[in-house]
Structure formats: C-alpha cells, structure tokens
Amino acid sequence: MGSDVTEVSRSRIFGGYQCVYSHDSKELKCKAHFSIYFPPSYDEQADERLPVIYWLSGLTCTEQNFIQKSGAQRYASEHGVIIVGPDTSPRNCKIEGDSECWDFGVGAGFYVDATEPKWKEHYRMYSYVTKELPALIGSTFRIDLSRQSIMGHSMGGHGALICYLKNPGKYKSVSVFAPICNPSKCPWGQKAFKGYLGSDETTWEAYDACSLAKHYKGPINNILIDQGLSDEFLGKNQLLPDNFVVSCAESKIPIILRKHEGYDHSYFFISTFIGEHVAHHAKFLKC
Ligand SMILES: N[C@@H](CCC(=O)N[C@@H](CS)C(=O)NCC(=O)O)C(=O)O
Numbered sequence: 001m002g003s004d005v006t007e008v009s010r011s012r013i014f015g016g017y018q019c020v021y022s023h024d025s026k027e028l029k030c031k032a033h034f035s036i037y038f039p040p041s042y043d044e045q046a047d048e049r050l051p052v053i054y055w056l057s058g059l060t061c062t063e064q065n066f067i068q069k070s071g072a073q074r075y076a077s078e079h080g081v082i083i084v085g086p087d088t089s090p091r092n093c094k095i096e097g098d099s100e101c102w103d104f105g106v107g108a109g110f111y112v113d114a115t116e117p118k119w120k121e122h123y124r125m126y127s128y129v130t131k132e133l134p135a136l137i138g139s140t141f142r143i144d145l146s147r148q149s150i151m152g153h154s155m156g157g158h159g160a161l162i163c164y165l166k167n168p169g170k171y172k173s174v175s176v177f178a179p180i181c182n183p184s185k186c187p188w189g190q191k192a193f194k195g196y197l198g199s200d201e202t203t204w205e206a207y208d209a210c211s212l213a214k215h216y217k218g219p220i221n222n223i224l225i226d227q228g229l230s231d232e233f234l235g236k237n238q239l240l241p242d243n244f245v246v247s248c249a250e251s252k253i254p255i256i257l258r259k260h261e262g263y264d265h266s267y268f269f270i271s272t273f274i275g276e277h278v279a280h281h282a283k284f285l286k287c
Contacts, residue, residue: 032090056086210247224276
C-alpha cells in the first residue's frame with residue numbers, strides 16, 4: 001500500500017473489512033476522509049483487481065453514515081465488489097461561516113467545483129470525486145478502474161447522476177436513492193448553486209442532472225432510481241424526480257423509477273433497497 005493514505009479504522013464485517021482512510025487532498029486543500037469496504041475476495045497480494053462502486057452521501061453526512069447504517073457490506077461481500085464513500089465537503093478550512101447552515105458549506109459540498117471567490121479554493125468536490133479519489137484508490141489498492149459505478153442519496157444522488165452524465169463511459173452504471181434531480185429548480189439546489197457558482201443561472205446547467213440528461217450523448221445503461229412516497233423532502237419539492245423522467249425521455253435515456261409507498265428519506269429506506277442497487281451495479285461490472 002502506498003504511503004499517501006493513513007488508516008483511521010478497520011473493522012471486520014460480513015467476512016470483509018470496513019476501513020476508513022485519511023489523506024491530504026490536493027483538490028480540497030485539507031485532510032479528507034473516505035470509507036472503503038474490502039469484500040472477502042479482496043487480496044492485496046494477488047494480481048486480480050476488483051471493481052468499485054462509489055457511494056455519495058447526502059446533506060449533513062460524513063463518510064460514516066453509509067457504512068454505519070446501510071448494511072451494504074453484506075451485498076458487497078456477495079458480489080465481490082469494493083465500495084468507496086467520500087465525505088460530503090471539505091472540513092476545517094477556516095472559511096468564515098462555513099458551518100452556520102446544515103444545507104450549505106460543511107456537510108453540503110453539492111459535488112460541484114465552486115467558482116465564487118470565497119469557496120473556490122477548497123470546495124472542489126466534483127474534481128475530488130471524479131478525478132483525485134479514483135486516482136488515489138487505483139494507485140493504492142487493487143482496484144480495477146476500468147470497472148467503476150456510482151450511486152448516492154439525496155444530495156449524493158444528485159452527485160452520482162451528474163458524475164455519470166458528465167463523463168460518458170467512465171462509470172458502467174448509476175443508481176440513486178431519493179436524488180435531488182433538478183437542483184436549479186429546488187430550494188436546496190438554488191441556495192447551493194448561487195453560493196458556490198454565483199447568480200448567473202446558465203452556469204448551473206453544467207451541474208443539473210435534468211439539463212445534462214437533455215444533452216446527453218454516450219453509452220447508457222438503465223438508471224435505477226428509488227423514491228419513498230412518504231419522503232418529506234419529496235413533498236417540499238426538493239427532489240423533483242418527475243422532471244428528470246421528462247428530461248430522460250427527451251434523450252431516450254432508459255430509467256427505472258420505483259416509487260415505494262410509506263418509505264421516508266432515511267437510511268431505513270436505503271438499507272431496504274441497497275442490496276438491489278449493489279446487484280444492479282454488479283450486473284454491469286460483471287462481478
Ligand atoms: N434532519 C436531517 C436533515 C438532513 C437529512 O435528511 N440528511 C440526509 C441526507 S439529505 C441524511 O442522510 N442524514 C443523515 C442520516 O440519516 O444518517 C439531518 O439533520 O440529518
């Protein structure tokens with residue numbers, strides 16, 4: 001293992017190891033943590049490299065929420081796939097007021113590269129997730145970077161959709177739970193995009209899954225979306241999945257949108273369906 005990462009924790013679970021590492025991020029200009037699950041078939045000494053699924057978390061999360069609550073490790077063990085989960089923003093950067101709100105700043109990086117002067121030095125989660133983190137894990141662990149997929153929840157669902165749609169062919173598949181589908185048109189997204197990208201709304205389109213879907217040209221596999229019908233943020237028009245259905249239809253992008261009676265926005269919902277998401281990706285990652 002290279003010396004660019006420091007092991008923070010290692011716990012046995014479902015026959016594999018759930019680890020957390022820290023490293024000095026060049027994009028975020030701070031110490032960043034990420035989680036990584038090694039299934040039992042992972043062998044540091046072997047030539048074989050395993051495929052990877054990235055998990056992007058939602059507002060207020062760290063790299064911990066998913067690994068503590070989703071139960072995804074059981075399914076990663078079954079399929080022999082690694083799961084990597086970054087934090088949701090830079091931390092400890094001494095930006096005035098960055099922890100004042102739970103939906104902007106710390107814990108709410110929105111997976112964009114900020115352009116506004118106050119944020120642009122550190123808030124580069126898009127480049128971190130799509131470039132720095134893959135390069136780091138590919139050179140540190142036995143991971144096959146030609147077999148990557150991506151999934152996420154809420155703000156992280158938005159992140160997974162845009163990473164997939166902005167990089168045709170880079171990820172084999174994408175799946176999301178209760179994603180923020182049209183950030184330019186919902187209160188969470190408008191606040192974040194205005195703060196990180198400025199008030200010229202044309203610049204927001206580059207990070208809006210609905211705009212990206214309309215103009216998408218490239219290889220595509222079914223996009224899997226699960227949405228709980230008792231999700232309070234669905235009712236508050238923060239998620240707007242039906243707008244994404246319309247945009248995908250325009251570009252003939254096949255999506256599977258499943259709406260589930262009674263499920264809310266929480267990890268109870270995620271843990272119920274995460275096995276099906278891992279299986280969805282395993283099909284395309286051939287594992
Ligand atoms: N009341 C929630 C509002 C934010 C929220 O629901 N965050 C979702 C993502 S948008 C989450 O994953 N929260 C952390 C958790 O449930 O562990 C909180 O403060 O956590």
